Amino acid sequence: MDIPKPTANWEKLGSRFYRKIPLYTAVFDPDLELANYLIAAAPCAGAIAVVRDTSENRLTPLRTAATANTKPTIDIYSCAGALLTRLPWDRSRVCALGWSDSEQLVVVGEDGGCRVYDGLLGGDFSPFSLGAEAEEHGVLSARFWSGGFVALLGSGRLVSVASYSEPRPKVLASAPNETVHSWALIAPADSLSRSVEVLLAVGKSIYVVDSSECEDRGLDAGPFRHVAVSPNGRLVALYTDDGKVWVVSSDFQNRLSEYDSKVKSVPKDLQWCGNDAVALAWEDEVHLIGPNGEASKYYYDGWVAVLPDIDGLRLVTNDVCEFLQRVPDVTLETFRLGSTSPASILLDAVDQLEKKSPKADDNIQIIRQNLDEAVDTCIRAAGHEYNIYWQKQLLKAASFGKSVLDFYSSDDFVDMTETLRVLNGVRFYKIGLPISLDQYLRLTPERLIQRLINRQEYLLALKISDYLQLPTDRIYVHWACQKVRASSDTEEMICRTIVQRLKGRRGISFEEIAHAAFDEGRTRLATDLLNCEPRAGKQVPLLLNMKEDIIALDKAIQSGDTDLVLFVLSSLKKKLPLASFFRILNSRPLATALVESNAWKQEQSLLKDMFYQDDRRLDSANLLLSEALDTQETPKRLDKLKMASKLLADSRENTFTVKALDETSKLLREQESLDKDFGPGFIGLSLNATLYKLIRLGGLKRATKLSSSTVSDRIFWWIKLRALVAKRDWTEVEELSKQKKSPIGWEPFYNEVLAAGNLRLAGLFVPKCTVLTVKERVDMWIKCNMLGKAAEEAGKAKDLSTLLELRTTATDRDLREVERWISTLQKK
């Protein structure tokens, strides 16, 4: 059998083993001179982007001449070397390439112009700029993390972008303005401060820069030619000028190891391999340095690119693509030469079983105690294995061990077989995603499927989704978008095909497909597709783009989302002449209400036009009234009020309003003259308050005249009473008491005067309250402290018990009066 042992490509590094797994061969065209390219690989075994590096120090003049007349492109390859797409690049020199976690290519140009490419193949990108400073001084280089990047400018400033969906370049704290020998960053998720930290090798030391400060770490062994941060952000590797590699903790408190490469030439690259080994790379040579300074060396025939990933390194040359990683513990346990772990014995047992040897059972007996552990280990080791033969062998072992156990949950086993099928499927060279188990777990199946979709591997994506019972909507939508873009069928055909295929499936975003159609210029197709979209809200922005304004408005209204309605309205208002804008509003009460309520607060001139056009006179009048309230000058107010009243004059149902408006004008004029005669403070008062104030200031006559036609008698009497009492004008009140009748009765007089404390005057009103009962009147007398009168009242009514009660409280003259009444009553 020529199946190589799994240990064949292991390399011992101190106490640990590393393995280099050959993934693919014949990767790149032999003519491609990797040395002259910028290379970046997406995390988790993603695509590789290469672009010709045209910076001066890389390119010899001769080669420049050869490539000068070809247009520069950015090429994206799969790990297996298949050219996925070729993106044209017409901007300034590319100075850095990077990838986001979701496999978006990020390109940073020398002039600060950046592009984020969505979807791997489409070539759709969103551009943004790093700002004026970048434009002026140019970008030197950039470092990326999963969700953003930091660019180093020619001026020595650092600019960070923390999100690709809303890129906002932020200038970090300024660092010492000296040559930066090398630099790296700690991703926000890994740093203590939860924001990005940049490590700059300047002078002999390292500076740590974040958004607010720049701190010198006080090292003196520099200048450091390379800085690299481990994938988990805890360790930093430094390459000193004298050929040493230092590993320190990322807070620079502990120095963990030191390694002397004894090589004179500075390596071209320093990268971490997983979290505990560092790789030094020269043109065709890679040194792997273990935790305790042990090293192993790999040599290549050609130029080698070192592409770090979360759990290892991808080494790519023109011929091969290899994955260098630490041998996982379970694999080590199972395959290590001379291992006596239960897992390795179990694996051996399967071997024996195939040979039909009874030793198989012996083996099982040996590890009986730890059999479940052995099964688990075999399952996990299978996951880490790339070779399908060994995967099968390990699973067989697990299955065999499992069959011996009485109780064992097979969930892990089943999951792992499923996972392996997926992994093997995507590792196939035509797909070219050599993903490791750890990477797969980190990436999640959903995002793996997204990657397949981006590569337009719809069939495989669908199969995997079905197999793992994941939603398939994204796949269909992407397929449909692609169909819309690329198909040469008639629009009708395309629509029919898509609708047929997608109908009845959940979660299909027809809006997205329609959007793609619209971008492609197929407007009718877009409209047809959009009609299939159940979410009204989703349709609106596209409809606006398509200039289907009215449909957009109606859809927005349907969705019930007022924000959307307002959004459409505001864009309509900008686009259309006012008259047609109002016409659109006319038949849509909700839209009208929204425009109105916003305009009341912000834009009253719009209201004026609207009310005028719709002939809403009452509203126009109200608006004028409101304007009158806003101005301070009386003549202007009067004008507005007059206009308002005129507006309504010839309609019958508004007579009340017209009259009220006219009264308002009259009152204002009256108040103006009162201000002159009686001193300021009348303007702004209500009619009743005006009367009240007037009476208090002694203008009873004028008040009576003013009130004559408008205020009812009852109300005027009340005002008069309250004002006079407040004024303590007792003579005038007494004058009133002489009148025969009061429209409000006399009780209020008694109450108000009493409350003001004038007992004598209050008493004057008691006999006038003829409608009240004797008992109530007695109480009134008592409250005025006129017990004698009370006794008289009670006596006349022959109420003996009340009199007896009075006797207990009365004194002096009152008491005599009470006694007198009691005796007269008792005589009878």
Place this chain on the structure above:
Amino acid sequence: MVPQAQINTTEISEKARRDLLRLLETVRGKKNLVIQKALAGTLGLFVKFSTLQEYGVDRVFFLENGNIDSSQKNVVFLVRSNKSRDVQAVADQINQLRQNSQVQHEFTTIWAPRRTLISDQILEEAGVLGDVTVYEYQLLFVPLSEDVLSLELDETFEDIYLTKDPTSIFLAAKALMKFQQKCGLFPRILGKGDNAKRLTNLLIRMRSEITAEDAGESSSFLDLTPSQSIDSLIIIDREVDFPTVLLQQLTYEGLLDEFFGISSNTVEVDSATIGPPTGPPQASSSTAAASTTRSLSHKIALDGADPLYSALRDANCAVVGPILNKVARRLQSTYESRHKAAQSTAELRDFVAKLPGYQAEHSSLKQHTNLAEDVIRRTRAEFFTRALEVQQNIAAGADPTSQHDNIEELLARDVPLELALRLLCIYSTFSNGLRTRDYDNFRRMILHTYGQEHLLTLHNLEKMGLLVARTGGGLVGAAAGPVGSTTNYTVVRKNLHLIVDEVNESEPDDIAYVFSGYAPLSVRLVQCVLQKQYLASLSATGGAGGTPAGAGLGWRPFEDTVKLVRGATVDETQTGEEKAVRARQMLNGSVGEAGKTVVVFFLGGVCRAELAALRFVADKLKGQGRGKKLLICTTNVISGDAVVGAAVEHRTF
């Protein structure tokens, strides 16, 4: 498979708290927080100021004051996004700060409850969008107590009924949708009122949209089946029952709200009212402590968890005194027992351990005694009793023209505008408008008494349908407008027993106790669904046929009466996909009625007296042994003054 979740109010506030802190955490270092006043109160319900400080908040500014300074580099705005006026204010302040300040500020805005397209547009037009980091904070329902959730949208009433802006309805639908996503569909939606209809339609629409959207989460396929933990949703549109909010509330909490105004569970009173604070004022937040030093007002937290307050809040004010007395006597005797019975050290230790509890109770007692005294003093004022008399006569169906003199006199004596408007609105809503002559008379009186600018106020009230002229003449009092757009109170009053003559205020036996004799129509409607038997038993004639209860029947057997109440009637049954329903049943088995929650949603606001009445209903339901729970949700809590206040014009000539 986990059983479907219940709606848990503490969980909701916990989530709101976590979300807020997480957002604050994204802004590194110290920051100044600019917040709307109203929103600050809402946040106070679930997060303490000291916690915000722990998350780097240095100083808090109110957006309304516009006085943010440049003491910190980071400035965070936390503002509601549903009013473009507020968004504009944020944009203006950012621009102002950028011009005036030497510091290069980092701006962050957090929009609650969502980032809107309009807010982006406004920021963009102001030229600040590029420099602001924008987040959204999905703050929808906030628990006011363990059985009340509120969206705390203060301007809902004005929006829905005056400007006809349905944003709050949309937000309500979003919030209710969250329940459905968590607990499953409301098996039945019952509602009354045109806006209730609108809300129901939105819910149904959103459901189909969610089905289209969320295929990503495999669980949602099962969750959009009828809920096992929720019995039904009852939506009451405020428009259906305006008079109830306009009437003078007579429960303790209602009166506190009427007199002092309760916002976010705190009431602000003059410190003279409650006397000098002895010892630390319990449960008042640190911001409150700061404000006491500045002004003479004092903030008191009304905590439903305080046993004394929970006993008091829903009580009719007539019995508040006796309750306080009882508690005072009990505390007194507990204190005295210490002298008599301090025999063993164990008992003494026991007593000392309980002491802090007694002390808290004691200070709470003191506070509420002071408050109650003030409340009762105010209820004895002449205007109060006169107005109450008018209200109750009209509510009871007396000929409203007999109240004309009373109303006129109150106006002549210059009672507060809100009180006057409330009386007229009650008059108008109960009798479907005023006769044209009376209408004009009263309107003129209002203008004369309070100023001509109130022509706008009156116009607003007319637009809201609160104060209108009767259309088509008709008989006095018995006027019945067209079915659907008006409520025929003559019939409804009788059929649903809105007036209960004998009310036992100390041991209430009917919800009518909250208004001392008038049972709020809104809550009667809820009873139509939940307490059919009880309601039927009230009418001697209908008592014969015992009607089986349960939401399964919808509005029956009251559908004819309900039809006479204004607005559309909603009755929707929601079923999920058949396959999914069966799967769900197999997983859970069928769960009985027990322990299910009925969600009652008041669209447009609920008043505290209604809350009390609903709690009363909830207690009865619990007592019936079927163990249904009531969860009260609303857009906001309102009082009559706020209702008419929405219409009042504040500018003067």
